[in-house]
Amino acid sequence: MSFEKILIANRGEIARRVMATCRDYGLLTVAVYSDADADAPHVAEADEAVRLGPAPAAESYLNVEAILAAAKATGAGAIHPGYGFLAENADFAAAVEGAGLIFVGPTAETIRAMGDKAAARRLMAARGVPVAPGYAGDDQSVERFVEEAAGIGYPLLVKAAAGGGGKGMRIVRDAAELPAAVDEARRLAQSGFGDPTLILEKYIERPRHIEVQIVGDGARVIHCFERECSVQRRFQKIIEEAPSPAVDEAMREELCAAALTAGEALGYRGAGTVEFIAAADGAFYFLEINTRLQVEHPVTERITGLDLVALQLDVALGGAVPPQSSITRTGHAIECRIYAEDAANGFLPSTGAVVDWRAPEMAGVRVDAGVERGSDVGIHYDPMLAKVIADGPDRAQATRRMIGALRRLSVMGPTTNRDFLLAVLRHPAWGAGDLSTHFIADHLADWQPTADPAARRRRLIAAALADATQRAGARRLMPGIRAGWTNNTGDQLPDTWSVDGVEHRLSYRALGGGRFVVDVDGAGEQLTAQVDGERIRLTTADGVTRRLTVIADGPRRWVGDLDGTSLCIEAPRFPDAAADEVAGGAVAPMPGKIVRVCVAVGDTVAKGAPLVILEAMKMEQTLTAPAAGTVVAIRAEAGAVVDAGAVLVELDGEEAEA
Ligand code: ADP
Ligand code: ADP
Ligand code: MG
Numbered sequence: 135m136s137f138e139k140i141l142i143a144n145r146g147e148i149a150r151r152v153m154a155t156c157r158d159y160g161l162l163t164v165a166v167y168s169d170a171d172a173d174a175p176h177v178a179e180a181d182e183a184v185r186l187g188p189a190p191a192a193e194s195y196l197n198v199e200a201i202l203a204a205a206k207a208t209g210a211g212a213i214h215p216g217y218g219f220l221a222e223n224a225d226f227a228a229a230v231e232g233a234g235l236i237f238v239g240p241t242a243e244t245i246r247a248m249g250d251k252a253a254a255r256r257l258m259a260a261r262g263v264p265v266a267p268g269y270a271g272d273d274q275s276v277e278r279f280v281e282e283a284a285g286i287g288y289p290l291l292v293k294a295a296a297g298g299g300g301k302g303m304r305i306v307r308d309a310a311e312l313p314a315a316v317d318e319a320r321r322l323a324q325s326g327f328g329d330p331t332l333i334l335e336k337y338i339e340r341p342r343h344i345e346v347q348i349v350g351d352g353a354r355v356i357h358c359f360e361r362e363c364s365v366q367r368r369f370q371k372i373i374e375e376a377p378s379p380a381v382d383e384a385m386r387e388e389l390c391a392a393a394l395t396a397g398e399a400l401g402y403r404g405a406g407t408v409e410f411i412a413a414a415d416g417a418f419y420f421l422e423i424n425t426r427l428q429v430e431h432p433v434t435e436r437i438t439g440l441d442l443v444a445l446q447l448d449v450a451l452g453g454a455v456p457p458q459s460s461i462t463r464t465g466h467a468i469e470c471r472i473y474a475e476d477a478a479n480g481f482l483p484s485t486g487a488v489v490d491w492r493a494p495e496m497a498g499v500r501v502d503a504g505v506e507r508g509s510d511v512g513i514h515y516d517p518m519l520a521k522v523i524a525d526g527p528d529r530a531q532a533t534r535r536m537i538g539a540l541r542r543l544s545v546m547g548p549t550t551n552r553d554f555l556l557a558v559l560r561h562p563a564w565g566a567g568d569l570s571t572h573f574i575a576d577h578l579a580d581w582q583p584t585a586d587p588a589a590r591r592r593r594l595i596a597a598a599l600a601d602a603t604q605r606a607g608a609r610r611l612m613p614g615i616r617a618g619w620t621n622n623t624g625d626q627l628p629d630t631w632s633v634d635g636v637e638h639r640l641s642y643r644a645l646g647g648g649r650f651v652v653d654v655d656g657a658g659e660q661l662t663a664q665v666d667g668e669r670i671r672l673t674t675a676d677g678v679t680r681r682l683t684v685i686a687d688g689p690r691r692w693v694g695d696l697d698g699t700s701l702c703i704e705a706p707r708f709p710d711a712a713a714d715e716v717a718g719g720a721v722a723p724m725p726g727k728i729v730r731v732c733v734a735v736g737d738t739v740a741k742g743a744p745l746v747i748l749e750a751m752k753m754e755q756t757l758t759a760p761a762a763g764t765v766v767a768i769r770a771e772a773g774a775v776v777d778a779g780a781v782l783v784e785l786d787g788e789e790a791e792a
Contacts, residue, residue: 135450138160139161139212143195159447162181162182163181167185167186168185168186168194169189171189189512195515198229202230214238215237217429221239222249222298225242227242244400245425251296252270255420257399263392263395264392264417264418266419267336268286268290268336270295270334276317283334289336290306291305291306293335294327294332297327301369302326306337339414341571343362343364343571344364344418346390346410347359349455350400351453352449355402358461359434359461361376361433371430373559376433405426405442406426432521437466465527466527468532470522470536472543472550474511474517481551483517484723485513487509487511488506488519490685491505491507493520493522494542501521502521513723519548519550546685553583557578563576592674592680592695593682593695594633598642600684600691601684628641631703638654640654648663648664668683680696682694719745719784720759723748724750726775727773727775727776728749728770728775728782731745736765738763738765741759742759744756745757745783746770748782766784766786769783
């Protein structure tokens with residue numbers, strides 16, 4: 135078993151992260167890409183790259199034939215699947231091995247066995263791994279489910295045996311609801327996963343998600359301790375950490391022993407994760423095994439010093455896993471997933487160009503990014519942009535570093551969850567380690583970004599001064615005079631800059647030496663500014679000098695500094711390119727399938743009322759009324775597949791905000 139070149143069948147941060155280790159390991163690397171990713175960083179960083187096909191994943195990153203052909207064309211001897219896409223596809227693993235290549239992952243049989251939650255549950259229960267009270271039998275009749283449910287007790291969870299990614303689960307709170315829930319779940323399991331098989335599981339209230347990293351070589355399995363991933367939205371993780379604040383040494387021993395039993399039952403080869411759910415009393419139950427590298431693997435790497443991708447390569451080359459006694463841990467690590475999504479609006483994914491991306495360089499902070507400045511966040515793939523990983527001797531120090539890193543991270547363009555992550559990290563319940571999968575619902579359900587009028591004012595000023603400098607063509611300090619502006623402040627005509635449709639009147643007078651008197655909306659202030667290209671140092675009347683970044687993007691100016699989301703400002707005298715969007719209604723933000731239309735023609739709706747539920751990017755999104763109004767037309771029906779930009783519901787809006 136040997137290979138010198140490896141193909142990474144993935145994109146984004148995980149393709150770059152895997153490639154980095156492969157390069158250090160001595161291997162040559164081959165990237166694959168779709169048309170949407172031709173200029174992506176993972177392509178630029180590889181030794182060779184092969185186009186797979188058009189942007190949709192089905193035609194590119196899920197295109198098994200194209201990937202095998204790429205390996206053949208480049209002479210790659212192995213394929214690393216990353217996570218997502220084909221990573222847990224048993225047929226792909228078999229096809230790779232069938233083509234005489236090495237699949238960096240478990241055997242196809244292991245992947246197949248663990249892809250079925252019913253079979254996995256039965257196998258684990260037989261080996262003595264704790265499973266929640268439940269039913270995973272072959273008799274799938276409603277009568278049997280009703281009978282089993284009576285024994286399990288309510289509430290319980292109906293899960294699709296073939297489900298994944300947080301989908302295909304529903305909570306049933308009493309017996310009367312069960313038959314209908316089973317019918318519905320069966321239908322969804324068939325349509326979503328091609329398999330109607332269901333399992334029942336006791337619903338654990340306010341549980342923690344705790345998982346154990348394992349690595350096996352087919353003969354021996356070792357564990358690399360646990361991670362806690364309880365902070366989730368839509369059953370999907372956004373913050374993970376190691377170790378778990380809820381796990382003491384006795385529980386750790388039990389958890390890790392159970393994970394080893396699970397891995398050994400499979401003769402596990404490669405890296406994997408045994409997921410558990412833990413109840414408030416410390417009892418824990420097997421959920422599933424993810425037969426791949428996990429998104430959150432870096433927190434384990436930070437506390438153990440291991441390189442999990444290197445271990446995967448060792449095993450793929452026929453090597454043995456290191457002895458368990460050599461795996462030790464120190465300190466604490468936290469990972470935050472930076473998603474292009476709007477946390478204040480149902481975590482709706484956002485898209486667009488990444489206008490600025492600068493990750494902080496700080497001790498104890500690792501950033502695994504899939505994007506760089508100029509990247510385009512499109513509609514075709516997962517909206518995770520990057521992961522920030524911070525560590526420290528203890529949880530409090532790791533949290534402090536994470537907050538510092540997130541505050542210093544500059545990301546402009548798509549809306550991101552950065553401020554939301556900060557809100558989680560600053561919440562007293564996070565500080566106390568008091569977590570559950572309901573953390574967001576319990577503590578941050580109504581979260582909104584906080585407005586800081588002073589910061590907004592500074593950003594407007596920075597945008598105006600940067601603009602003036604650029605127009606004057608100056609290279610050094612502000613020249614002070616700008617074409618069309620008079621030196622006479624009394625008569626000066628302010629320019630109108632706007633933010634989210636709100637107009638601000640802004641004027642300034644140069645006093646020389648980089649000093650200005652700036653007037654925003656009628657309130658004047660003396661300040662000093664040094665403009666150096668996109669970088670501005672602004673010293674305000676309170677004596678504080680701040681660094682801001684102003685990036686021109688057509689008629690827009692993106693301005694950021696410490697603390698929070700960048701401001702997108704429309705510069706004066708440029709028509710707004712986005713002005714011809716449909717006013718009032720529900721517009722599909724991305725291609726997707728209509729799950730439900732919630733209104734009928736003639737209905738009057740309030741601002742924020744749900745109009746349509748759309749399924750896209752593996753998530754359900756509720757499109758809401760942008761303003762109060764009356765439904766005048768519906769152009770959507772349940773089950774229909776729609777394109778991005780399609781107008782689904784038309785509202786006759788009262789333009790005024792409700
Ligand atoms: P983790 O437990 O590592 O967070 P997730 O289950 O959230 O893993 O998914 C990891 C990756 O796999 C993500 O990129 C996600 O979009 C992708 N993924 C999850 N479920 C599916 C699925 N059913 N089909 C395709 N990709 C999936
Ligand atoms: P998936 O394959 O979609 O990742 P999992 O079975 O791993 O499905 O569960 C995903 C998430 O759903 C868990 O992290 C947890 O938040 C929740 N969950 C799963 N099973 C239970 C349960 N029995 N009780 C309460 N919550 C659960
Ligand atoms: Mg899971």
